[in-house]
Amino acid sequence: MTYEKIAPPTTGAKITFQNGEPIVPDNPIIPYIRGDGTGIDLWPASQLVFDAAVEKAYGGKRQISWFKIFVGDEACDTYGTYQYLPDDSLAAIKEYGVAIKGPLTTPIGGGIRSLNVALRQIFDLYACVRPCKYYAGTPSPHRTPEKLDVIIYRENTEDIYLGIEWKQGSETADRLIKLLNEDLIPGTPEHGKKQIPLDAGIGIKPISKKGSQRLVRRAMKHALRLPKAKQMVTLVHKGNIMKYTEGAFRDWGYELVTSEFRAECVTERESWILGNKERQPDITLEENARQIDPGYNALTADKKEKICAEVKEVLEAIWETHGNGQWKEKIMVNDRIADSIFQQIQTRPDEYSILATMNLNGDYLSDAAAAIVGGLGMGPGANIGDECAIFEATHGTAPKHAGLDRVNPGSLLLSGVMMLEYMGWQEAADLITKGLSAAIANREVTYDLARMMEPPVEPPLKCSEFAKAIIQHF
Ligand SMILES: NC(=O)C1=CN([C@@H]2O[C@H](COP(=O)(O)OP(=O)(O)OC[C@H]3O[C@@H](n4cnc5c(N)ncnc54)[C@H](OP(=O)(O)O)[C@@H]3O)[C@@H](O)[C@H]2O)C=CC1
Ligand SMILES: O=C(O)CCC(=O)C(=O)O
Numbered sequence: 001m002t003y004e005k006i007a008p009p010t011t012g013a014k015i016t017f018q019n020g021e022p023i024v025p026d027n028p029i030i031p032y033i034r035g036d037g038t039g040i041d042l043w044p045a046s047q048l049v050f051d052a053a054v055e056k057a058y059g060g061k062r063q064i065s066w067f068k069i070f071v072g073d074e075a076c077d078t079y080g081t082y083q084y085l086p087d088d089s090l091a092a093i094k095e096y097g098v099a100i101k102g103p104l105t106t107p108i109g110g111g112i113r114s115l116n117v118a119l120r121q122i123f124d125l126y127a128c129v130r131p132c133k134y135y136a137g138t139p140s141p142h143r144t145p146e147k148l149d150v151i152i153y154r155e156n157t158e159d160i161y162l163g164i165e166w167k168q169g170s171e172t173a174d175r176l177i178k179l180l181n182e183d184l185i186p187g188t189p190e191h192g193k194k195q196i197p198l199d200a201g202i203g204i205k206p207i208s209k210k211g212s213q214r215l216v217r218r219a220m221k222h223a224l225r226l227p228k229a230k231q232m233v234t235l236v237h238k239g240n241i242m243k244y245t246e247g248a249f250r251d252w253g254y255e256l257v258t259s260e261f262r263a264e265c266v267t268e269r270e271s272w273i274l275g276n277k278e279r280q281p282d283i284t285l286e287e288n289a290r291q292i293d294p295g296y297n298a299l300t301a302d303k304k305e306k307i308c309a310e311v312k313e314v315l316e317a318i319w320e321t322h323g324n325g326q327w328k329e330k331i332m333v334n335d336r337i338a339d340s341i342f343q344q345i346q347t348r349p350d351e352y353s354i355l356a357t358m359n360l361n362g363d364y365l366s367d368a369a370a371a372i373v374g375g376l377g378m379g380p381g382a383n384i385g386d387e388c389a390i391f392e393a394t395h396g397t398a399p400k401h402a403g404l405d406r407v408n409p410g411s412l413l414l415s416g417v418m419m420l421e422y423m424g425w426q427e428a429a430d431l432i433t434k435g436l437s438a439a440i441a442n443r444e445v446t447y448d449l450a451r452m453m454e455p456p457v458e459p460p461l462k463c464s465e466f467a468k469a470i471i472q473h474f
């Protein structure tokens with residue numbers, strides 16, 4: 001591979017992929033993007049910790065050969081005006097498969113569309129994995145943050161992030177509104193006399209079956225690797241309002257888990273049906289139906305029949321394999337409406353584990369969940385596809401803090417921990433979490449955690465000092 005303005009390290013080897021899993025040599029070449037804004041501070045601090053952890057864990061037997069590539073402001077400086085996402089950088093990520101990045105700026109309302117989203121789409125990194133877990137001693141606005149231990153599995157390529165939008169007043173927006181108002185809406189009886197306001201901007205929200213199911217499949221595979229008590233997958237959606245997008249995500253999720261993971265899972269509704277029969281072995285189908293549907297008595301005969309049929313079908317299909325309490329050993333799959341899950345992770349955090357979401361809901365939810373465990377400085381993430389993975393923090397470039405050597409590198413470091421775990425380098429990953437936990441417990445923290453501690457830590461550590469403190473605690 002020849003590049004225009006970058007050169008890979010002269011030592012090191014490529015990570016390759018087999019059946020979606022990385023095959024990692026002892027000296028992998030890993031491209032990194034420093035990032036805009038606070039990326040200037042975060043990357044050098046993080047690289048120091050990654051290298052020290054790998055050195056301490058493997059004593060030179062393993063080593064990362066970092067390959068600097070450019071995206072964002074740095075790319076424009078190197079490749080020229082508006083060259084935010086140079087071909088060189090895309091080619092390097094494609095060639096080496098696993099990369100890590102700092103945050104990249106997306107100007108609001110115009111200019112470039114998100115570079116972060118573009119990278120996810122170009123490399124089909126369909127699962128955005130964002131764990132939110134509490135490290136002892138981290139200050140939190142919540143009384144029991146340790147009860148939250150969730151992993152958000154956010155669909156990462158579609159939904160409104162596809163970016164298909166038309167500006168209010170543009171010729172295409174006007175044409176589309178006319179087509180909708182005069183043809184498509186009147187042609188769909190369920191839409192009645194609804195009309196799109198003539199001065200509306202228009203955005204499209206595509207949610208596909210394939211996109212939803214591959215995300216849920218990955219979430220289920222992850223659940224299988226968790227301890228029994230955490231084997232739960234919650235499908236998060238706003239299907240009560242958006243039936244054919246968000247509601248479909250939920251339905252396709254259930255369809256996938258009850259076909260591909262039939263032996264390993266039970267849905268919440270199935271567990272009620274099985275549980276009713278376990279408590280009352282001679283329960284009739286209708287009584288069972290009444291107990292799983294609180295509004296049963298008020299339903300039409302048709303609907304009652306449907307629920308009875310559902311009860312019958314479940315008992316026939318899985319009583320043998322899941323009945324008599326066997327379902328309690330399986331992955332519990334349930335669903336929650338999106339607004340309610342924001343409340344649930346605060347009031348009943350320990351009832352949740354993996355939260356499978358569409359793109360926008362997952363974006364909101366991952367910032368909110370990170371806040372509970374200490375803030376965006378503690379929110380890591382990974383964008384995973386079948387032949388590529390890019391690791392990055394949940395937060396953005398926090399421009400007001402850029403270049404001041406003050407922000408918390410915890411989120412990028414924990415993203416690196418995810419990368420090392422993905423590579424199978426668990427010993428190095430564990431050293432970083434150990435060092436980070438010890439530094440926090442010792443009140444050696446950056447400003448974001450320092451200001452919330454009781455009493456506040458004064459002065460807080462700089463970003464670079466925090467990195468060094470973590471290494472001291474390996
Ligand atoms: N994946 C990516 O690269 C992402 C990029 N962005 C982009 O980043 C830019 C800025 O977005 P913005 O809305 O300000 O959101 P940010 O996530 O960048 O920052 C919001 C606030 O979160 C806190 N914060 C963020 N990072 C850290 C950290 N490492 N340590 C401690 N606190 C932190 C700060 O809070 P406080 O000041 O209160 O201490 C900061 O002001 C935009 O262009 C946006 O599009 C946004 C999200 C993700
Ligand atoms: O790319 C952006 O500007 C924002 C992305 C974002 O908020 C996220 O991925 O969480």
Ligand SMILES: [Mg+2]
Pocket residue numbers: 363364367394
């Ligand atoms: Mg976000």
